[in-house]
Amino acid sequence: MNAPSPVAPPAGGLAEAVDDEQREALIEAGRLLFARPCTFFYASQAINQLPPLAGPEVAFCGRSNVGKSSLLNALTGQKALARVSVTPGRTRQLNFFRCDEGQLTLVDMPGYGYAKASKTLKEDWQGLMFDFLRGRPTLRRVLLLMDARVEIKPADRAAIELLSDAAVAFQICITKVDDVKKPQLEKRIRELEALVKKRTAAHPLMLVTSSETGQGIPELRAELAALAG
Template sequence: MSSNPLQRAQFVLAAHKVAQLPADEGAEVAFAGRSNAGKSSALNALTGQRALARTSKTPGRTQQMVVFTLDERTRLVDLPGYGYAKVPESLRAHWRKEIDAYLNQRESLRGVVLIADIRHELKEFDRQMLHFCSASGLQCHLLLTKSDKLSRGQAAAAVERARTLCRQEGWPASVQSFSSSAGAGLEQARETIMAMFDDAD
């Protein structure tokens, strides 16, 4: 089995505002997704560290921008889970503003890993993120999680539906199925993420 380049990830800080993030240099890949899409579990599986990102049975646990370094020049940024109804509207408005600022202003941002539940159609937030990445020239990799909840045929059909939608909308995103619990799709996802950093050179 090949070594995991994401295993070097180390927690650096959690920021409530873009201004609190590390210096805007080097390269970053951001992880985005709705609150119940399995984002923290995916990060833990990708890095091979069970406790890197805090997981919870309560959606919306990630309420800060959490930064992990791979080395002095490369970082992973876990964006707040989006869309959880029990979060107060004032906080949701704050995070909409900060996520928007991060995506628009962060010069070191090289790509976005968009995490969505494979069992459901893409939500408005997912579509907005795909559109934004396309319009901004940012790489976007759509990670359809929880593929172990479907049969192989159902998972393949869901991936094809997402790819068809991206083609129809003109979104140049890559798409794959993924399962944190079963370890399915790990190598493909890791290679795609590292390619985003490589393209930054």
């Protein structure tokens, strides 16, 4: 008897999975993608210094101290792929990480909304950041990170406006969920769902993660594997 054919994971990610088999196939694809090397290969401080266009890219952005570097490290299973800065708002460049020999590129964007760094998100992201979001044809999605412990800030609302203006697909990823109680997390999810429900560029699936416990990391890997495919 022939072995059964492997289930093809849906291209739309977990939101498109119709049964447990497809979901498991996506989770496994994500595990395999990030079981392979992921390395830093490029940094850019100007729009004319971006790396050449290659495979699909996913950018990570969020307020300073949202846990972006910790999430990237947990995602790739590396302790120091992305440096966790002790000075919020310090990183002012785009950092590119190549996963699985170019099957997917992760882009670490500067944090926004730190008062000592600048007054407004547009000042934080003027020039390079907006031009990158608006004009990078290989950018498949932006993951907008939100801290589960912190209420939605004006800078977060401005970021959603900016992503909408740039006409780039984005997905909410809640971080540090291990540090809040269930009612608080549920409240934050409802608030974020209400905030993005009328945004056509917003992905319908909201990711809920913890870099400390690993919660949601397999699902995040699955979403990225679908984009890499």
